[in-house]
Amino acid sequence: MTHQKDCPTTHQQDCQMTHQQDIQMKHRPKYISVTILRKIVWLYLAITLTGNILCYGQGDTPWVVYSGFEGPGKGKRIVFVTGDEEYRSEEAAPTLAQILARKYGFTCTVLFSTDPRTGQIDAMNLSNIRGLESLRKADLLVIFTRFRELPDSQMRYIDEYLRAGKPVIGLRTATHAFNYKKDSASIFAHYDFQCRIKGWKGGFGRLVLGETWVAHHGIHREEGTRGLIDGIAQDARNPILNGVSDIWTPTDVYTVGPLPGAQILVYGQSTAGMSPASPVNLQKSVMPVAWTRDYRIPGGRPGRAFATTMGAAIDFLNEDLRRLFVNACFWALGLEKQIPERADVGFISEYKPTMFGPELFQKGSLPSKYELDKHHSK
Numbered sequence: 022m023t024h025q026k027d028c029p030t031t032h033q034q035d036c037q038m039t040h041q042q043d044i045q046m047k048h049r050p051k052y053i054s055v056t057i058l059r060k061i062v063w064l065y066l067a068i069t070l071t072g073n074i075l076c077y078g079q080g081d082t083p084w085v086v087y088s089g090f091e092g093p094g095k096g097k098r099i100v101f102v103t104g105d106e107e108y109r110s111e112e113a114a115p116t117l118a119q120i121l122a123r124k125y126g127f128t129c130t131v132l133f134s135t136d137p138r139t140g141q142i143d144a145m146n147l148s149n150i151r152g153l154e155s156l157r158k159a160d161l162l163v164i165f166t167r168f169r170e171l172p173d174s175q176m177r178y179i180d181e182y183l184r185a186g187k188p189v190i191g192l193r194t195a196t197h198a199f200n201y202k203k204d205s206a207s208i209f210a211h212y213d214f215q216c217r218i219k220g221w222k223g224g225f226g227r228l229v230l231g232e233t234w235v236a237h238h239g240i241h242r243e244e245g246t247r248g249l250i251d252g253i254a255q256d257a258r259n260p261i262l263n264g265v266s267d268i269w270t271p272t273d274v275y276t277v278g279p280l281p282g283a284q285i286l287v288y289g290q291s292t293a294g295m296s297p298a299s300p301v302n303l304q305k306s307v308m309p310v311a312w313t314r315d316y317r318i319p320g321g322r323p324g325r326a327f328a329t330t331m332g333a334a335i336d337f338l339n340e341d342l343r344r345l346f347v348n349a350c351f352w353a354l355g356l357e358k359q360i361p362e363r364a365d366v367g368f369i370s371e372y373k374p375t376m377f378g379p380e381l382f383q384k385g386s387l388p389s390k391y392e393l394d395k396h397h398s399k
Contacts, residue, residue: 081387085130085131087122088128090126092125099159100159101131102164102165104146105165106379110166111134114131114163119369120368120369130159134147134169148171161189162190164189165193172204176207183229195225195226196234197233232277238276244302245273245296246331247301248310249289251285262286263344264348264361268342269292272377273291275310285309285312286312289307344363370393
């Protein structure tokens with residue numbers, strides 16, 4: 022009542038309302054307004070999203086692209102698909118792609134096995150290679166995978182590519198590129214290296230490259246490979262062998278069975294040791310380590326393939342192996358007549374590959390590690 026007496030008569034009703042509001046505010050439950058709650062939620066989401074972006078390297082894409090400009094490869098797109106636990110395909114592919122892009126004009130995209138949570142390269146993740154839709158515009162697939170088990174949503178792009186009969190190059194473990202041991206019901210399980218389905222025996226490796234995984238012919242981590250150029254192919258001046266004469270790699274020779282219809286380019290002789298000076302082991306026979314062939318998967322068009330069972334990251338320190346690979350890319354794309362007599366395969370950026378072995382995989386790298394800029398290129 023005292024509050025009312027202090028108010029002028031003409032404003033007594035307003036004062037009563039104000040007094041009532043004051044009482045209500047004193048006894049009002051301490052609820053957070055919807056507007057404030059929304060702001061808190063949006064702030065939380067923004068912080069979470071920012072954390073995820075930083076974890077992905079400030080918005081990094083899970084692949085790297087090297088644009089090609091002038092050169093015989095101008096306008097041609099090459100997609101590298103990597104992912105193996107042992108031979109460091111994630112290190113080899115960017116180096117080879119850089120050479121093809123900077124020296125010969127091919128536009129190269131390198132895809133990696135990555136951790137879907139962090140975006141980091143994860144050779145041990147067998148079921149995630151993002152960016153495979155880029156194969157729809159690719160002119161050449163270079164595959165260096167081992168025992169991958171990709172979901173149908175990703176594998177469909179590889180299947181489409183192969184059905185179109187487009188060219189393929191397979192490196193080292195690509196003979197056993199896929200292994201569907203968990204999801205045997207997948208519509209693409211016939212690509213498994215152990216497939217026994219009629220028409221698909223041996224899976225991707227045998228149908229496309231000519232052979233699947235068989236065994237180590239050499240002693241793994243004890244013997245290397247001395248490349249022996251096939252004299253018949255050399256005498257016939259096969260352009261893939263242009264400038265190729267001295268190949269030695271620290272990886273051992275794989276067992277390879279008959280390759281009907283294939284053109285063998287290089288044989289491998291085991292060396293009694295893992296240095297270029299190691300003598301050859303004459304107690305062991307030679308095996309094909311590089312060849313070309315035509316392929317055709319059931320329901321698909323014919324295509325051409327080059328395969329080599331060499332190709333660990335450390336193998337590509339050998340100049341002539343790099344030259345063999347570059348020449349094979351030209352051949353696969355129908356550019357045989359433009360293969361140089363001695364292709365320039367010098368490194369574009371510093372190359373210090375890791376020794377092979379699953380325990381030596383280096384964690385924590387994003388694909389952006391392999392991007393080229395003025396600080397990395399020579």
